[in-house]
Every structure is written in structure tokens, then in C-alpha cells.
Amino acid sequence: MARKPAVLGGKPAFNNKIYITRPVVPTMNELRPFLSDLLRRKWLTNDGPYIQRFERELRAYLEAPYCATFCNGTLALQLTIQGMKLSGEVITTPFTFPATPHVLYWNNITPVFCDIDPETYNIDHRHIESLISPRTSGILAVHIFGNPCNTEELEKIARSHGLKVIYDAAHAFGVRLNGKSIASYGDASMFSFHATKIFNTMEGGAVACSDGHLYQKLRDLRNFGIRGEEEIVDTGINAKMNELQAIFGLINLKKIDETIKKRKNLFTRYLMNLRKIPGIKFQKITDKTSYNYAYLVIEILHEEFGLTRDETFICLREEGIIVRKYFYPLCSDYPCYRGLPSAKRELLPNANMVSSRVLSLPLYCEMKEKDVDRIVEVIFSIHYHAGKIKKKLHQV
Numbered sequence: 003m004a005r006k007p008a009v010l011g012g013k014p015a016f017n018n019k020i021y022i023t024r025p026v027v028p029t030m031n032e033l034r035p036f037l038s039d040l041l042r043r044k045w046l047t048n049d050g051p052y053i054q055r056f057e058r059e060l061r062a063y064l065e066a067p068y069c070a071t072f073c074n075g076t077l078a079l080q081l082t083i084q085g086m087k088l089s090g091e092v093i094t095t096p097f098t099f100p101a102t103p104h105v106l107y108w109n110n111i112t113p114v115f116c117d118i119d120p121e122t123y124n125i126d127h128r129h130i131e132s133l134i135s136p137r138t139s140g141i142l143a144v145h146i147f148g149n150p151c152n153t154e155e156l157e158k159i160a161r162s163h164g165l166k167v168i169y170d171a172a173h174a175f176g177v178r179l180n181g182k183s184i185a186s187y188g189d190a191s192m193f194s195f196h197a198t199k200i201f202n203t204m205e206g207g208a209v210a211c212s213d214g215h216l217y218q219k220l221r222d223l224r225n226f227g228i229r230g231e232e233e234i235v236d237t238g239i240n241a242k243m244n245e246l247q248a249i250f251g252l253i254n255l256k257k258i259d260e261t262i263k264k265r266k267n268l269f270t271r272y273l274m275n276l277r278k279i280p281g282i283k284f285q286k287i288t289d290k291t292s293y294n295y296a297y298l299v300i301e302i303l304h305e306e307f308g309l310t311r312d313e314t315f316i317c318l319r320e321e322g323i324i325v326r327k328y329f330y331p332l333c334s335d336y337p338c339y340r341g342l343p344s345a346k347r348e349l350l351p352n353a354n355m356v357s358s359r360v361l362s363l364p365l366y367c368e369m370k371e372k373d374v375d376r377i378v379e380v381i382f383s384i385h386y387h388a389g390k391i392k393k394k395l396h397q398v
């Protein structure tokens with residue numbers, strides 16, 4: 003007999019709300035020596051010693067010849083596109099965070115939305131060639147939820163049409179594909195170090211690339227284009243990471259393997275138990291991937307589960323479980339993009355379907371196994387009482 007869901011008058015499963023994520027933070031003991039040095043030195047930003055050290059360590063971790071840090075991932079991506087001189091149109095996915103198409107807009111580029119693969123949720127390379135026009139200059143693909151894109155096919159298409167490939171790897175820090183760091187693929191990869199990401203510097207981001215000219219360009223662009231006291235070489239902006247962010251990064255980078263291990267344990271526990279509930283589908287992680295367990299995303303299949311994603315969302319929120327609809331709405335449905343020819347719903351059937359079904363569940367390092375078990379129990383009880391819940395939610 004399943005418990006009575008809160009939406010039917012039962013006791014909520016969590017008195018203190020359980021959130022989708024909680025950041026990994028340094029301890030006071032870890033911070034103290036760095037902080038006292040920072041305050042004594044008073045070098046707070048502008049390519050200070052901690053930024054330089056953090057960039058060295060990031061380069062080693064990401065196995066990237068070059069790595070530039072930024073104050074956030076959005077500006078990192080925006081300046082990468084500016085630095086590569088992309089123009090006209092760029093092909094991208096609609097199933098992503100708003101920053102992905104917005105960085106194109108800020109570069110005066112029209113996003114061209116391409117449908118996604120319904121299993122991996124990544125851009126579907128099979129549709130790309132039909133979207134290439136004389137104005138196309140690149141492909142901006144997203145390793146969504148940290149799941150690697152089909153890099154081989156994307157890069158093959160890009161090579162044969164003379165296009166650049168940039169990966170929005172905001173979710174993919176720590177991921178490996180075919181035994182190589184995910185940063186090894188494409189012309190550049192952007193990582194976000196926002197507080198919600200598996201590796202954070204509070205706010206922050208980085209771009210990894212193998213082209214030394216692009217790296218120099220990124221260094222110029224993140225600092226107003228200033229190369230020397232009397233030498234301004236480009237139309238840059240202020241997008242620098244500061245020393246305190248770099249200190250966070252240096253401390254958290256030491257914990258990344260442990261972070262991924264803890265998340266893997268919780269992720270596996272979720273999967274093992276959620277698989278027993280009808281109507282729940284999971285993202286297919288690309289073969290030959292060493293995954294970072296960045297997100298626990300489920301698809302709610304209405305027919306088998308008994309409720310829609312939106313009904314399930316209401317039920318879980320009533321239980322104190324703060325799930326999120328990542329990514330809904332699709333970028334192609336935002337008022338600023340929905341007039342584009344590529345944004346038509348009939349051209350993006352898989353993206354529309356997945357976006358209407360997905361829910362992200364709480365997953366973070368400090369989460370207890372018993373919380374995972376409780377969330378699964380709640381989801382089961384919602385499925386079990388689906389008929390009654392539907393009536394209750396739709397009664398007038």
C-alpha cells in the first residue's frame with residue numbers, strides 16, 4: 003500500500019524543502035590561508051597570481067593546451083563567438099538554457115534551431131546539413147546535462163562545410179569521451195562554474211581551446227581589449243574572473259573526483275529504484291563516456307505513469323521536493339525567437355516532446371541516500387494514486 007500523497011491531503015514528505023542542488027563550498031580551514039594571503043597582497047583581480055595558478059591547474063585537468071577563465075560562462079561563450087568572428091547564422095539546439103541562443107543574438111547572429119535526438123537530448127546531427135545556408139558560419143552544440151554530443155559526426159559535417167564547432171559544455175566539467183577530456187573536442191569548449199554546477203567558483207566560466215591565437219584573443223576580449231597600457235587592440239568588455247573566485251576554484255578542483263564519485267552513488271541509487279516504476283524514462287548517456295552525473299533527469303510518460311509531467315511537478319512541489327522543468331520552455335518558443343523560420347514547432351518534434359516530459363530531480367553531494375529513497379517512494383505513491391490525483395487536480 004503506497005503512502006498518501008500530500009496533494010491528496012497526506013503529510014508532505016519533506017518538512018524542510020529539498021532543493022534541486024546545493025553547491026560544494028570550501029571549509030573555513032581551507033579558505034583561511036588563501037584569504038589571509040589575498041588580503042595581505044591586495045591583488046584582487048586583473049590576472050592575479052591565483053587566476054594564473056587556477057588557469058594552469060584547469061589546463062592540466064581539462065587536458066587543454068589553452069584555457070582562459072571568465073566571470074561567468076555566458077560571457078565566456080559570447081566572447082568565444084566574437085573571437086572566432088562567427089557571423090550570419092549558427093546552428094544550435096532549442097533544448098538548452100537561454101544563454102546558448104542569447105550569446106548568438108549578442109553577436110548579431112541568427113540562431114538556427116535544429117531538432118534533438120529523443121534519446122540523448124543532444125542536437126541531432128542528421129538534420130544539420132539541411133539547415134546549412136550560405137550564411138552559416140558554425141555549429142553551437144550543447145553537451146546537454148553533461149551528456150556528450152556525437153562529436154565525430156558533428157565535426158565531420160563541420161569540416162566538410164568549413165564551419166566552426168563550439169561546444170557549450172556548461173554542464174560537462176569532468177566528463178570524458180573515448181578516454182579523452184571532453185575539452186579535446188571541437189574548436190572550443192565553454193564550461194560554466196556557476197554555483198549550480200558540479201564544479202563552481204560561485205559565478206565563473208572558462209574556455210578551453212587548442213588555438214593559441216584564439217586564446218590571446220579571449221584574453222584581450224575579457225579585459226576591454228587592453229593588451230598594454232597604451233595598446234587597446236579590440237572591442238572587448240569586462241569579463242574577468244576575480245581572485246576570490248579563483249581561490250574557490252583551486253579548492254573545489256581538489257574535490258572534483260570525490261564530488262563525481264558521491265554523485266555517481268546517488269545517481270545509481272535513483273536509477274536502480276526509479277526503473278521499477280512504470281512510465282519513467284532516462285536520458286541515454288552516449289557510449290564510451292565517463293559521465294559526471296551532473297543532473298538526474300527523468301521523462302514522465304503520461305500513458306504509463308498515469309499523470310503528465312506538469313501534474314507530477316505539482317505533486318512533487320506539494321511534497322516539498324523542488325524539482326525543475328529543465329529545459330522547458332524551449333528556446334525556440336521564447337518571444338524573441340519564435341518568429342524565426344527554424345523555430346516552428348513542426349520542425350522540432352523531438353525537442354517539443356522531450357521538453358514537455360522532463361523533470362530534473364534533486365541531486366547534490368551532501369544529499370543523503372535516505373532522501374533519494376524518500377523521493378523515489380513519493381514518485382511511486384504519486385504513480386499509484388494517479389487516478390485519484392488527476393480527479394483532484396482537475397475538479398472544478
Ligand SMILES: Cc1ncc(COP(=O)(O)O)c(C=O)c1O
Pocket residue numbers: 074075076077098099101102144170172173194195196205206207
Ligand atoms: C547550457 C548552459 N549554457 C550556458 C550557461 C551559462 O552559464 P553561466 O550561468 O555561468 O553564465 C548555462 C548555465 O547556467 C547553461 O546551463
